[in-house]
Amino acid sequence: GIQVEQSPPDLILQEGANSTLRCNFSDSVNNLQWFHQNPWGQLINLFYIPSGTKQNGRLSATTVATERYSLLYISSSQTTDSGVYFCAVRTLGYQKVTFGTGTKLQVIP
């Protein structure tokens, strides 16, 4: 099956810093989402982005499907950004969604 690797696995940022999270996948996908899992375990939708670039406030994401990667940018980080960030992908012809390995982010004041 498809392999989905995220980097870095862990990240500590000072409040106000910027960061880039990466998601690499091993096969063609037709669906890619980024989620933030908060410390209470709730998965929060950030982006639905099978290709192209989207922005939402301090967050933006870019997926280059032909090169099998996606990037999530967080600018001016806040302590509320702490948690685990997952990308999740679906391959053509299948409904099964595969989650990445996750990036655990801690933003310190």
Next chain:
Amino acid sequence: GAGVSQTPSNKVTEKGKYVELRCDPISGHTALYWYRQSLGQGPEFLIYFQGTGAADDSGLPNDRFFAVRPEGSVSTLKIQRTERGDSAVYLCASSLSPRGTANEQFFGPGTRLTVL
């Protein structure tokens, strides 16, 4: 409600017992998914429903696990003869449809299952 809801939020049971976990999807969403998340891991796909039928159950770990969605809305995940290894958070998600941008999935808060 506006989002996906799951009940109970926590379930503690003894090894060998039967449990049922419930998911109420967002109203009008035809696609429903179940996932399992173990500590420190990402969610793992279990089963996908389109309407009333299980379109993909390839993620169910064994025949102790079964899920139904009889009226195409609420779904129940059933686990027989529970084992300690079944302890995890069980997540439910729904999407408007399985196609295109309508396939964006929205997750419920999960049910934390503990098997003693």
